[in-house]
Amino acid sequence: MGSNRELECWQQLIQSLTEAITCEICLDREKEISFRCKHTACEVCASRSSFSICHICQEPLTNHRRLFL
Numbered sequence: 413m414g415s416n417r418e419l420e421c422w423q424q425l426i427q428s429l430t431e432a433i434t435c436e437i438c439l440d441r442e443k444e445i446s447f448r449c450k451h452t453a454c455e456v457c458a459s460r461s462s463f464s465i466c467h468i469c470q471e472p473l474t475n476h477r478r479l480f481l
């Protein structure tokens with residue numbers, strides 16, 4: 413049969429796609445903001461006043477821009 417294995421593959425693919433669009437900081441919302449370093453976060457995390465360097469590469473954050481218009 414092998415259909416269970418196929419279903420598992422799809423579930424893993426969907427999970428990885430979901431992780432790709434989910435904010436790594438809060439793991440709660442979708443990424444909406446792209447930083448100059450090309451890393452991304454959700455709008456809520458990106459707009460926190462304490463959030464002034466990239467959570468991934470530590471690049472200082474200036475000129476946020478929206479990922480999706």
Ligand SMILES: [Zn+2]
Pocket residue numbers: 435436437438439440441453454455456457458
């Ligand atoms: Zn977030």
Ligand SMILES: [Zn+2]
Pocket residue numbers: 447449450451466467468469470471
């Ligand atoms: Zn970065």
